[in-house]
Amino acid sequence: MAEFTLDWARAARTGASEAVLCEPKTATQIDAIVEHARADGRRLLLTRLAERKFRRLAADARAALDYEPRSRTAVLGGLAAARHRERVAIVCGGTSDAPVALEAARTLAFEGEEATLMIDVGVAGLWRLLDRIDEIRRHRVVIAIAGMEGALFSVLAGLVHCPVLAVPRSVGYGVGQGGRTALRAALASCASGLVVVNIDNGFGAAHAALRMVGPPAVPS
Amino acid sequence: MAEFTLDWARAARTGASEAVLCEPKTATQIDAIVEHARADGRRLLLTRLAERKFRRLAADARAALDYEPRSRTAVLGGLAAARHRERVAIVCGGTSDAPVALEAARTLAFEGEEATLMIDVGVAGLWRLLDRIDEIRRHRVVIAIAGMEGALFSVLAGLVHCPVLAVPRSVGYGVGQGGRTALRAALASCASGLVVVNIDNGFGAAHAALRMVGPPAVPS
């Protein structure tokens, strides 16, 4: 009754390797998925794998995984060698956005894309952003991550030519709680060239960026 | 049963002349209020008085009022002579914010405060704002008006030393509809020195600004 089959065919159809969202799964289910993939010699990216749950995985699984706790990601089969650099910039409003920035960076690295990471260049200190804007402009896609009121999204999209991928962050309190305000600000922005993914969805932003920078590494 | 008494005593207690919110009142009720005030020789500020409703007022009342349709305000007894200038700046994100900017400006003028008005300096074109920031900084209070995602509030509060009064604007569509997103962005802002009033409340922002720039004209 508890059997399930991973969708290996999905990779061929959509150009992405297999990823596993661990949050709603039990340690037992994750163990089974990892074992399956290892048996088939496949690579895997595990996301939203909290440190506490990682520690409850089977010793075999733990040993086979490259786990990074801040980003809550684990990789089976190693990160890909970087085939591309400086095509995707990841820009953060504050140090508390680092976990999602790292989730995006690791997801990109898993596919051979090395992103440029800039932490703490939010709009409260506008000069920090303006000082680095030329560097940011050199990239082909910008992933912008911000919580609170999300003003970074509008300001940034108004300053660059490439697509800006907004990732609202579930950081804040009161009306900012849970990231809803930052999400709405990204969607309601008067700046053009701005597109949005779900709150805290660094993984999704990375995959959308991959589709934007070019064809998948392996033709399909 | 429909009698009512205006709170003339309120002025003495809180330092503001009498103002009347016309939106939820009928033309008949407004006529009675204006007649009352004229009989007593008092000044009045009428707000949220739509042009259509103004036209339904009694001819006497219409003749006695100085009506300005864009701001939907009417004044009985004339605007005060300007006792102060360049203490309050009103900064707008776009031309569609003009009605609320004018409501604030007229409310201030009614109390003898001449505000500096800057339309269309939103963050989508950041340079327009930066070009005028020195001028804005010379004021003692800034009233900032913006709809959509309200990024102007955070950017502005990060660039000046004085209090910034955010007035979210009910301009926008989809998630921006009704001004809720701009309101939440103002409240969740990571910038300091920023305070907020209700959506489209130019009148309230003006009164708060008056309390900030100094004691009421008439000591109490």
Added chain:
Amino acid sequence: MAEFTLDWARAARTGASEAVLCEPKTATQIDAIVEHARADGRRLLLTRLAERKFRRLAADARAALDYEPRSRTAVLGGLAAARHRERVAIVCGGTSDAPVALEAARTLAFEGEEATLMIDVGVAGLWRLLDRIDEIRRHRVVIAIAGMEGALFSVLAGLVHCPVLAVPRSVGYGVGQGGRTALRAALASCASGLVVVNIDNGFGAAHAALRMVGPPAVPS
């Protein structure tokens, strides 16, 4: 007091010609903007210009504009000659999504990008979508437009390799009213490669698509 300056410099900085959101503006304001642009010999794209408001514009402005009522767009200075074809597909869930599809198509055409338009290929009749999937796959970006429950977004993103830009549509009743359900479905989708813009924002989707398919026509 009602003066304003259009941000001609914005084009240089962000690679897009000037566009004007007409919904929150009065006919008088729009007339002034059009006159300004004509005097400067600039092109303009006007969006969300309802037929009723268009008819209230000055005769001069009306004569100078190429107005298309279903999309509620008007163009000053003519559409650009198509420099690119078959790079952007616009896919609709139903005929009621046509207005937004046309807004996107006209916005793209204004920039010289001729989109492929497919109406009424929603998921309720899954085969209509599957029948055309190979044609859709030939494009570099897909703009997907759907109201109601927005299932089209997930299904489509799972079937193509390129970025899918979801435009939720304010079509529906009950819990679907206003497009919120379709918006949330797009954001919560488990499909990867999917990014989202505001409800009914065909203009925004078109601009994001332009940033994705290549550098702006005029280098900056």
Added chain:
Amino acid sequence: MAEFTLDWARAARTGASEAVLCEPKTATQIDAIVEHARADGRRLLLTRLAERKFRRLAADARAALDYEPRSRTAVLGGLAAARHRERVAIVCGGTSDAPVALEAARTLAFEGEEATLMIDVGVAGLWRLLDRIDEIRRHRVVIAIAGMEGALFSVLAGLVHCPVLAVPRSVGYGVGQGGRTALRAALASCASGLVVVNIDNGFGAAHAALRMVGPPAVPS
């Protein structure tokens, strides 16, 4: 003061045996209910009984109950022998939907209905669903369980002839959190033949399915 009487008469009136929702009840209350039922020789189905609370029940109660932790259900008096098979299909979007699928399956089994269970056939990998659609079509009712954006509900209802019972799942994050998006998607769906129960309500879906497949086992 804390006395209470179970509604044994309800069974006769509505055709269902007695079920107890354990979540808002204390272990002491549940013990009393189980003891009561045992004294009367009645069968009971306990739902939403977390493992931690089950362990706090009296030893007698624990021994008398057939507890299944993933579904959080316990049965007093044994499951009924299967009187019917392959009338109800339970189809899941992902492995994280298994707990609710099992709650539905156990509820059906308690009434002698053996359901067909299909895990992990969501729309992200559309072919997994299409591959099994003929098998699904053989049933008289389909219970569909999905979280995130709930696109499975619309796609499935468009592919079968029988009623589809949507059970939104409280799986997801950001805008998908708590299952509201999946719930709204089910209600706003443009597919016909689709009806909805509360989030995570596998029990309710099972009972509705029982009413659909035929008269209660015991005439009333």
Added chain:
Amino acid sequence: MAEFTLDWARAARTGASEAVLCEPKTATQIDAIVEHARADGRRLLLTRLAERKFRRLAADARAALDYEPRSRTAVLGGLAAARHRERVAIVCGGTSDAPVALEAARTLAFEGEEATLMIDVGVAGLWRLLDRIDEIRRHRVVIAIAGMEGALFSVLAGLVHCPVLAVPRSVGYGVGQGGRTALRAALASCASGLVVVNIDNGFGAAHAALRMVGPPAVPS
């Protein structure tokens, strides 16, 4: 660009004749759809066709349609002869629920199912409901329609053995406005055998009822 194809194949796959939701469509679009269907000799059911829009249809279309204004439905090709009676009961909380009750009844009649209609048997006068409960129990499916607080759904589902299809009604004011309270009450009900469709969705309830009472008239 405005071409579209109706999904005639959908009927074969899902067992329902073609229906057209008119609310988001223009009169021109509806005219085209009706003309298409007439040319093919197909029957059509048009729903949510307001009287004002019906009057704007082409004279040909109007003449060909059997329009019923309270239910806002129109039929092309005539209602089917009643093949079944007294299988589906439609029970209303109040006279203001009649429009949705009639939409459901007409939808059922279009498919040859004659429903039993009971208006104004809400729970505020509980005896009106209890007086007719035996008659209601004779049916195989009950469609219950109620606005305000929707207490009818729970009470009714507790009194019958068959499935109860709740249709929340957008009748009410204050917190009852738009039907959200009735919808939530239906979903949160503690009664079993209750399933829910979107607010005011009489059409959807009728189609779900059709799937419950038996196989489609024409085998597929």
Added chain:
Amino acid sequence: MAEFTLDWARAARTGASEAVLCEPKTATQIDAIVEHARADGRRLLLTRLAERKFRRLAADARAALDYEPRSRTAVLGGLAAARHRERVAIVCGGTSDAPVALEAARTLAFEGEEATLMIDVGVAGLWRLLDRIDEIRRHRVVIAIAGMEGALFSVLAGLVHCPVLAVPRSVGYGVGQGGRTALRAALASCASGLVVVNIDNGFGAAHAALRMVGPPAVPS
């Protein structure tokens, strides 16, 4: 199909004469209800009967009804002679609350209860309220009506000994729109002795007040 029966038996069971909520009913339905009641020689109270709809009633019905436009109420069979006075006080925050105050007063008068009406004693001018507090205290029930932020409810309940019935008013804009803020303020109040009815529900407040001041006029 459109027949319906008024619940004459309800009066006997709950002690209230028959009332009809006109908002969701058509003029035709209201005409039928009035005709029915006249034929039976019964009194009726019609509420939420907008002036525009009243004018569309049949001439016979209009002539038989005592209509009061501000309260949107009509009475068939005349108001009862006042059997009680000064038991119920109706206190308003502002003149814009008068329509609901009058609806409550007319509902009470229909049952022979003459209420004391005090308009415009809101908390913004606290002294207006304190000046009349002794008079208010003489009553056995206070109906308090306020929109905006609803501070009147808490202040009033803290100053009297009798039950305070809060009626939130759908007056306000921005976050006050629709009366939700006043409603929540009434429910969240830290003052004791405060109970709440739906937004704008003057009728409901009056009926609750009647139940509080004593047994129904006619024993049952």
Added chain:
Amino acid sequence: MAEFTLDWARAARTGASEAVLCEPKTATQIDAIVEHARADGRRLLLTRLAERKFRRLAADARAALDYEPRSRTAVLGGLAAARHRERVAIVCGGTSDAPVALEAARTLAFEGEEATLMIDVGVAGLWRLLDRIDEIRRHRVVIAIAGMEGALFSVLAGLVHCPVLAVPRSVGYGVGQGGRTALRAALASCASGLVVVNIDNGFGAAHAALRMVGPPAVPS
């Protein structure tokens, strides 16, 4: 800085002895309040005092208090002797409503009012309610407590003559979570004589009931 003064004068003004809401207070703050009251020889009612927090109080305070864990209430100075009986009925939808029912009962007992308590007479088994309706009708006020969809409120108010005080209960899951659905159902109810207090506010319902049944025990 942390000094505070209890409002002993409030009792005289509003007729209620002093009550303390413990939830937002620390154990240290509660200890100080209890010590103060003991020094003054005053009685106190403490509400929302979780067992865990009670155990952290000072030994002196714990010894002086009569604590009842299910209702989370503690009494200093003893419950009053019952001066009145059978005036207030407390009716519950289910056993999970007992904590709030007991909070109301203890609050009433603190003021010398002995309530009649009826647990588990919800509408899912309508006969349980109808069987006891004559007994309920003998009371002067009914406090009705229900979670989930709150249908009990409407049904009950339609069956009795006295005021019904609805206390929505934060019991339920999915759309019923937190008690919002039951609250809205109570407010939107079409039954008359129904008034509402905040979710889980047994204390508030008891105080409102006290104001309804008569003057405070001690004249003021």
Added chain:
Amino acid sequence: MAEFTLDWARAARTGASEAVLCEPKTATQIDAIVEHARADGRRLLLTRLAERKFRRLAADARAALDYEPRSRTAVLGGLAAARHRERVAIVCGGTSDAPVALEAARTLAFEGEEATLMIDVGVAGLWRLLDRIDEIRRHRVVIAIAGMEGALFSVLAGLVHCPVLAVPRSVGYGVGQGGRTALRAALASCASGLVVVNIDNGFGAAHAALRMVGPPAVPS
């Protein structure tokens, strides 16, 4: 990758020393920030630093910080000597508002402003507030803190001449939960001179007050 730079330049631009919001940061991040500031000889204010997290800081950091647990603030480099007194009043509705009041007071003290603190003067006992109103009026700014229904904000703003800064408090249950009701009440208030900051944002209120009472201590 985890490097970051504090915005020391921000102080010069906006007149505030550096403050650090600790809630979304890890202990490791906070340690690094403190170490940085100590190395540079700068003062720091840390806010929302829970006691549990403070205890996990490095011993060096803990020793260097002046930590106050109720306000959850820590100061590096000592509080400033009080340069101003009795310019800012902090007024609380209840003892549970003390944590936020203390956060505001500590933030002001960090900048050399000694505030006057008044706890427990809410509107439920109106006389407590009226008794101290003359003392409150002597200040140049009032920070008002209240949870539940927030009636204090309106009452207070109606009684003083200076600006009132409303800080809604996340205290309450049911509809008051999380402070949303108090926030909305502050925004929807009919009193003038009232401005609002985010829920529980004592820090933000203090900084806005500083901007209102005068130029920053150190000219810029």
